[in-house]
Amino acid sequence: MQVAAKQNNVSLTTIYGGGNRHIQLAELKQYLQYNPKPDYAILINYPGGAEQSMSLLEQHKVNFITLEETIVGVERDEVGKPRQRFKYWLGEVFHDNFKAGEQLGKALLNEAINAKQTPHFVAINGHYGTESDTRSDGLVHYLRKQDVELEQVVYASWNKQEAENKVSRLLQRYPDTNVIWCASDLMAQGALEAVKGKKDKAYFIGGIDWLDDNLDLIEQQKLTASVGGHFMMGAWALISVVDHHNGNPYWQNHDAIKFQLGVITKHNIQSYSWLRNIQDWSVIPFETFLLQNSKSTEYAFDFDTLHSLLSEKPKNTALH
Template sequence: MALSRAHADPSSVLFLNPGKAQESFWGDVDGLMAAAAEDLDLRLEVFHAEREHFRMAEFLAARLKRPPLPDYVVLTNERQVGPKLLQLLHAYPIPVLFILNDITPQQRSELALDPHWAQYLLPAVVPDNNWIGGQTMSKLLAQGAAGSPQVIMISGDKSTPASMARDAGAKEALAQHKPARLLQQVYGQWDELTAYGQMQVLLRRYPDVTHIWTANDHMAFGALRALIEAGRVPGQNVWLSSINISPRVLQLRQQGRISVLGGGHFVAGALGLLLIDEHRQARSLPAVTDLSLFTLIEPATPLFSRLLRREWREIEFKRQKAQTEQWTRLDSWLQ
């Protein structure tokens, strides 16, 4: 039987953030969600798991014993922890929304047969990671004059859905570029120091590498440091791509040390709050499954300037609710 809830705030949202508050991507997710919550009159509570996914289950189990309970919970299926979190929430009449990394379609189909989750599991907000993986790889391979690009991939991890989708898109693009050769793929665990150490080893193993694809900015920073220490000149005799829009990576993109950059999926959390606002007003939720959220980030464009400013509170989130057809366009969010 569902347990009764006592609410101090009828519009409270708990977000279990799998990352670190100081981490570039997850910090941007937090910042945009905080701005959206303020504009939408929602009270946002955020817990950071510090990249230790098991801490999400530990925190949630303890939080559900402490009233008042949240009205909504926002989750991310980082390292496939989603089903465990749903088990903990099953006894509570709390609508749940996944962002960025969803459970599998098969798991959703099975949960749809459960009367509880048929009512309380909301549509997920998942960006097209396959698309951005392919786009960044394709543009990366077009950089430089190398007739036969020698490629290294520094991926995130082996189990997170977003990581696997980015890898798949990148490999599809690589396969279409016949002269290119994948030297090795490693998993940097989204971490700068890990990628730095890996790149040092890889440069000794593959001194002729010309193109390096990375799945996020932190790993790009580590790879870049190793390349510079080895005497390579990024943007001239080696080319890097990455994903995310942190101030540091934007600066490196301006300088040409990062040759290709994709980003925009940090808006998924704010979009999730827009859906929650619609749900709490008993409105039908718009389809969000076909949204890209990603784009290639180019210097000297209005979008690039807005990303540098990072004035998230300038965004009119209430206006966004009337423009669902533009939710896939990052520039429409940052007008």
């Protein structure tokens, strides 16, 4: 996000909310009190604090974009959709968690079939909430279409040790299990620990996040797959802000940008080495993704496009 800002002549200030809605609100209040009003704000809403943060930005007449779909239920009903209650709320930028669950399920199933194994699935979810449930819903939907049974979905609170414990119990309950779908890479590491030393069969394990350790394990063929790419979300939001500043009508006609994540397996991990080896993100020509620089009305935020554009150079206009 910082590199995308620099390339497009945007002054970017980062405020840290400490993962806490009260701290975030206090920091935001302090910033708005002692600094010139920014043109835009990009933020993650914390459950229970969305209305206050958004009301504060609205009061200061700051256009803002939210990242991820973190607000659900009654709170979601209260804040509404972008530009309904909060007219300065341009929209949301988030990754397709449902599709991510499907993508991971498909990669794991394909590997089991390629190895001539009958797939027996269990799923390790994060916590009881929209993000993890949407991921497992994607898996359930995909397996139903493939007529493959999912033995059970359990929750491990995004925790490696808890995932290891839960997988150990699931293997006792369902001894035929050979495919373990995990809603995060850290929990996939826990699942791998749980099957360590078991020589009776091949296990196909994958998660979501593109953690570097997991990519190493895929390279070593100890893990099967990882879905990721959501670390680019801030950069994608910033690109849309630059377009809006320059008069592009995207945020007048849309209230969201939903982008797909990528899947890494042993079959394509070498083609992602460029991404893993980047020390200087300025090699990516972020301005190429601007709608003002293309004939499209929709954003092409994907890693194939990123890879193919690594040789181009940047330019653009100023905002704060």
